[in-house]
Amino acid sequence: MKIGIIGAGPAGSLCASRLSESGQSVLLFDPRGAWEKPCGGGVTVKALARYPFLRGCMEACRSVSQLQVISPRGARAKVMLEEPISIYSRTALNRLLLESARANGVRFLQERVLDFRHRETRWELLTDRGTHRVDFLVGADGVNSLVRKKLGERFPPEDLMMTFGYRVPKEIGDGIVIKFFPQFRGYYWVFPRTCHASFGICGRLSQHTTQTLKDLLHSFLTETGQAPDTDRMGDWPVYSALIPSLRPESLRTNRIAGENWSLVGDAGGFADPITCEGIYYALRSGDLLAQALIEGSATSYPERCHTDFAADFTHAAEMFEKFYTGDFLGSDFITRMVQASSRSAALRSIMNAFVAGRQDYRSLRTTLLRKCPRIGLEIAASAFRSSR
Ligand SMILES: Cc1cc2nc3c(=O)[nH]c(=O)nc-3n(C[C@H](O)[C@H](O)[C@H](O)COP(=O)(O)OP(=O)(O)OC[C@H]3O[C@@H](n4cnc5c(N)ncnc54)[C@H](O)[C@@H]3O)c2cc1C
Known part of the structure; x- marks a missing residue:
């Protein structure tokens, strides 16, 4: 069986690697290769424990053991993390996974998939460089997934968090700051990354425009003097991207697989609805799909995700409103x-x-x-x- 995987992020690369290792023929498509996706790069110990090979690029990673939480009314708590969070450069993390996939025999094609269609029993993929045929199609193409839009259901704005932030070239010490606002479904963060600090904010796409997020972030930065050169904000590289954060009803009906296709990672809606942690679930869903395919049981993939982590997402989604408001x-x-x-x-x-x-x-x-x-x-x- 020939498997085509669209997207070489953590979900696609790990899925490809596992499949190829077990002897399957895999084509992996991504026009960017390893790149610095807008992301905090925070990887928790549960990911390192399950996927110890991630320690292979620790030199491109920062260990953070202090978390400061500031409540909507300004109450503060400092938590010393017994098991630190590792903050990766996304380029380094994606490269580690992609190189490992290639070493395991995956054929990586630096091509953008423009469209695909079902032809007889196979999939025909049209890219910016040519046409390819595969038997099984994997959508690992992130939150704006083409595969999801064509075969599953688009995420409505109520199931998405919008983010906005700056990469500031300054050293801010080894602590993460998370700040919440009154009646606001989302949070503000300061992340010390490998060669910059990330100041950002996320909020429900259906409730806040990017401009509202930007204004909230600016007023908080100015009020607290957290970023000393606030007058130079215009010079800092900006990022803005979406993260899935599914509501309980969407998780119950989330369609992540059909005849000879599946969705993994963000494309499948697999990020923690409250914290927005997504890297672990991208790896986990990619891994679970590979296991299902290797065992010749592609249809068991949704149930595997449900048992492993997606059922807990429903509990998180049910707590979402209570937690934030x-x-x-x-x-x-x-x-x-x-x-x-x-x-x-x-x-x-x-x-x-x-x-x-x-x-x-x-x-x-x-x-x-x-x-x-x-x-x-x-x-x-x-x-x-x-x-x-
Ligand atoms: C601002 C921000 C901060 C975040 N911080 C954290 C954090 O600290 N910790 C954490 O765990 N998670 C975090 N996340 C979430 C995390 O980034 C994602 O959950 C994770 O990257 C999902 O991995 P993935 O492989 O599913 O998708 P992605 O990493 O998005 O990879 C998808 C890949 O598909 C490729 N692609 C897309 N379309 C096509 C196409 N048509 N053809 C070919 N290739 C295509 C893209 O180029 C991309 O490389 C954050 C997200 C954002 C936006």
């Missing part, structure tokens, strides 16, 4: 959580487990309830110490 004990939910975690080691430990992938959304509520007495005691003890 809900109230709790007389304030907004995030402010209460940040205030509590600044005083409770038990709560910070849950946050650590969450970032490291040891705590899922499904059992988050139960974990919080179980640890509630301890968290309460720690908060009371801390408040008592402060009052003295």
Whole structure:
């Protein structure tokens, strides 16, 4: 069987690599090759644990072990990460994956797929350089996926996060800052990357224009003096891109496969609906599809994704509104959580487990309830110490 994979991001390259390694014939298309996709490049320990070969380009990566969270009402909590987040240059990460795929026998074609059609039992792909025929088609072509638009369903604006940000050539230390705004479905971030700092913001595409995001980002940068040369913002390289963040109803009906085709990574809508982490799920879905194809069971791919991670996305999506806009004990939910975690080691430990992938959304509520007495005691003890 000849497999055509459109897109050599993490999802496409890993899928191609695994398939070729097991003896399948694979064509991998991408006009850009390895490139610096607009992305924080943050890779959590769960990805490194499952895919240890990612440590192969650690020199192009930065290890970050401090996370500062600022709530809509300005409450702050610093969490020391027990397992640091690795921040990759996307060019280096994509190159590592693409070179490994080529070393495993994948035929990489630096071509843009312009269109494709089903012809008899095969797919005919038209690229900017020619025509190719394959038996199975994989859409690993990102959030604006051509394969998804033609064979699945387009993402509506309610299922997308828009991002806007700057790559600022300055050193900002080794901490990540995440800031939330009142009644705003998204967040602002400062990411220390390998050769620049990334200042950016994301918000629901259906609710905020890019201009609103830009204005919010500018006013926050100016107010806080986080980026000292705010008057030089016009000189900084800008990025703006979409991330899937599916609502519960969209996750339940998300069509990621059909006869001789499948979608992986962002094209499949596979990013965490709340945090927007997507690299791990791109790798994971690419890997799961390869396993299904190798075992001759392509139809089992959606179920494999569901069992592995997509069911938990539904729990995350159900929490989305409560998380960003809900109230709790007389304030907004995030402010209460940040205030509590600044005083409770038990709560910070849950946050650590969450970032490291040891705590899922499904059992988050139960974990919080179980640890509630301890968290309460720690908060009371801390408040008592402060009052003295
Ligand atoms: C601003 C921003 C910050 C982010 N930060 C993080 C983060 O810190 N951590 C994290 O885990 N995730 C992050 N994400 C999400 C992450 O970038 C994506 O989830 C991840 O890149 C998805 O991988 P993928 O392989 O599915 O798609 P992509 O990485 O988007 O790769 C798709 C590939 O398909 C190619 N392609 C597209 N169309 C065609 C075509 N017609 N023909 C041939 N090739 C084509 C493209 O050139 C591209 O190389 C962020 C996203 C954004 C926008």
